[in-house]
Amino acid sequence: LTAYDNSFASLLDTAGVDMIMVGDSLGMVMQGHDSTLPVSVAEMVYHCRCVARGVQRALIVVDMPFMSYQQSPAHALASAGRLMQKGSAQVVKLEGGEPMAETVRFLVERGIPVCAHLGLTPQSVHQLGGYRVQGREAATAERIRHDAKVLQQAGASLLVLEAVPSALAKVVTSDLEIPTIGIGAGKDCDGQVLVLQDMLGIYPRPSPKFSRNFMENAASVDTAVRAYVAAVKSGEFPGPEHSFQPA
């Protein structure tokens, strides 16, 4: 799950969430922006540090925000260094396919674990024409499959697949040795992630189809998070109603 502050991070860690993503989705759910684009490295550092103080066990993955890594590998290294040194992140996540492979390799060769992110990459929302499912057509599916292999080859330790058809996520997962983490990518990824505010049903705008409100039958946030962990581990979530099909 994602978390952006100390109290929730501590609760998730205690409830058995294996990985906490300090996502740049905080630009939307914490700051009220329409996209993740306005988020800065300083803001990510601040939120990551708050999260890290609450976590004993879970892996902490932090997003590299828009324009903190696209300029050059050296610029990415400086940003990733800040996120790890000042934010206490353990893994940095960046969006993009083959064009980012050189940057992934540059970071990994310098001791920085990288999580890649393909499919719906929210920092490219304007290029994608909105928050749309990706990889529905054969050509775009093939591109995602290719990019995933290239990013693994470049040294990525993990791959987030967002809003892609389940069948494509299944193939990508079997192509790779590194774990895939799905969000709107069906049940066959190695792990799952959701934005905390979506799965608690507290984001004031409509939640994506791939999310479920775990507070609906829960007496407390702790119960809802434990139900999410159990549903993911048993394979009960995500179901077909949270998944996408090819065109």
Ligand code: KIV
């Ligand atoms: O920004 C974010 O929260 C994310 C994850 C949900 C994958 O990128």
